[in-house]
Amino acid sequence: MPISRRKMLTSGAAAAAAFAPQAATGQAPAVLTGTNVGRRFKAFVRRGTGASVEELRLRAIQPNEVLVRSQASAVCYTIVGGALATTNVAQASIPNHSGMGVVEEVGPLVRRVKKGDRVVVPGTPQCGVCYQCLHGRADWCQFLDTAPAHPLADMADGTPVIEQAGLGGLSELMVVPEEYCCPVFTDLPAEQLTLLGDTVGTGLAAGRDLVQIEPGWNVVIQGAGPVGMGAIQAARLQNAGQVIVIEPIRSRREVAMKVGGTIALDPNAEGNGLVAKIRTLCKATTDRRYAGGRLGTNAVPDGADFVINAVGSDWFPPKVEAGPDPTALVPLQESFDMTRAGGHIVMLGVAWRGNVSFNAAQFSNRGRTFYSGQQGGLNMLRDIPRYVKMIERGVIDMKSMVTATYPIERTREAIQAVGDRTTLGAVITFA
Ligand SMILES: [Zn+2]
Ligand SMILES: [Zn+2]
Incomplete structure (x- = not known):
């Protein structure tokens, strides 16, 4: 049964819930398309006193969310301490804070991207309408403070799993609000593009865009x-x-x-x-x-x-x-x-x-x-597309930035290598 976008906006999530009566309990009202709910996927999960690759079952996405099938996610040094620690954590989560991939599903409120788009998912959102976005500091977008942190999936034993920083990355699937998505129209390798969403993109922005x-x-x-x-x-x-x-x-x-x-x-x-x-x-x-x-x-x-x-x-x-x-x-x-x-x-x-x-x-x-600046002042919707063109032209050398790629099964090894600083750019790539 169709629902108008205006109706959705005026009545909010309640309207969405009305058309999704089968939404899983214990989470905000969700939109179910029936195609991806329950989908199984692998992710590196920090849970209890350990961390390991687990098979998860996807929950329904929210009206403003995007389901991304990951192509690559670069391990950031800042996650190393938390991801490899053995202190007991109460909430199971997927570490990291950037990635890139292909959009597989969008909620009915999403405008920025379409199914089939390649997207970079940077560590910082850009809503375009908050105080910081309107004052030229999209890198401090305040959507960051209000982004939902609900579980995207469950483990086989029913344990809910969230994404670190609202987006995670070390996972075959990501679920993020559209504010985190930057569409990129290019055939460049995923392991190069994902570095624009975090480390290398931050450095590029710091000397040009801030x-x-x-x-x-x-x-x-x-x-x-x-x-x-x-x-x-x-x-x-x-x-x-x-x-x-x-x-x-x-x-x-x-x-x-x-x-x-x-x-x-x-x-x-x-x-x-x-x-x-x-x-x-x-x-x-x-x-x-x-x-x-x-x-x-x-x-x-x-x-x-x-x-x-x-x-x-x-x-x-x-x-x-x-x-x-x-x-x-x-x-x-x-x-x-x-x-x-x-x-x-x-x-x-x-x-x-x-x-x-x-x-x-x-x-x-x-x-x-x-x-x-958060991410060197990166204004992601403005800057990432032009970095893509500069990589295509060969004036930005991204190939030299990627020094090791790993399948998701070897995520721990990748995180350890980043922690040891034995490799420069370690990227998890997905089939
Ligand atoms: Zn980072
Ligand atoms: Zn904003």
């Missing part, structure tokens, strides 16, 4: 994980004068140089001399660089024009070269110290613990401009 790197600028990228790699590529695309990369892991320094770095420094080797080294590099070959060579070094303080901090604190010690500070607070202090007065600093780290301090006079009238 505040723009100007051509010729001295840019420093702290940390060449997947986020930093996106930032390095953004700096290259903006024709930065120098792209100075700071990264303790040798293999990552090598990739960094391949995708846009002009010099890659090992912070362990530089030690306490790191900031001085950056200042020297930014001074270039003459003390009379400023004002067309008319003035000496004291005219403008030395330092980078633009610093992107993409250093994360360690969940546990890496199995490769460890950085000088597992808390990542030292690199944050250095962000300020290596930036010229009036320069720009974009913060991409998450879950900091502790404080840093700045010289008050420096902070005041010789300050730097700080930007912080």
Whole structure:
């Protein structure tokens, strides 16, 4: 029996429920199409004191939701601690917070995507009508705070399972509100596209879309994980004068140089001399660089024009070269110290613990401009489609960002590799 969209909007979920009397108990009224309810699928589930690949049974989707058959989901370093922990969790959940795939079903209120669309599902929604979306900060879309966190499926023993952050990812099926979907019209490999929804997309946005790197600028990228790699590529695309990369892991320094770095420094080797080294590099070959060579070094303080901090604190010690500070607070202090007065600093780290301090006079009238952003200021509906075009043209190198793919059965191994930092971009791919 058809129901008009207007009727659905005015009477809300109750109207939907009226046409879905067989909805499972214990959840919000749902729309049942009869085709996908009860569908069995595999997902990596964190439950009790463990985590394992389980077969789940899908529940009905809500009127504003989209059912996505996953093609790929990149493991994010930020989930490693939680996904591999052995503390007892009361609620079973599918970890991660991004993915991509093909739309298989949409609720009657969905407008943004259609069945058959390929979609990137980023970690941040974009509703377009909240206060933050209307103020140019879609990356802080407030839909994030109101997104439902109801179970999408049940385990064989009846245990309900939710998706971490409302979307999960390490699963053959995702159920998300349409606000989380960005349609992409391309044949690019799924393992490359999914990185646009989280790490690499965040780095790309940080150098282009939150505040723009100007051509010729001295840019420093702290940390060449997947986020930093996106930032390095953004700096290259903006024709930065120098792209100075700071990264303790040798293999990552090598990739960094391949995708846009002009010099890659090992912070362990530089030690306490790191900031001085950056200042020297930014001074270039003459003390009379400023004002067309008319003035000496004291005219403008030395330092980078633009610093992107993409250093994360360690969940546990890496199995490769460890950085000088597992808390990542030292690199944050250095962000300020290596930036010229009036320069720009974009913060991409998450879950900091502790404080840093700045010289008050420096902070005041010789300050730097700080930007912080969820996903580097990514405006996903605007930015992801254009990143797709740039990958197709070969100006963004996504192939080098994917260093390992795993089937869902080997999800734990993938998470461990990301935690150990033995691989750069680990992606779960689905048949
Ligand atoms: Zn992430
Ligand atoms: Zn919004």
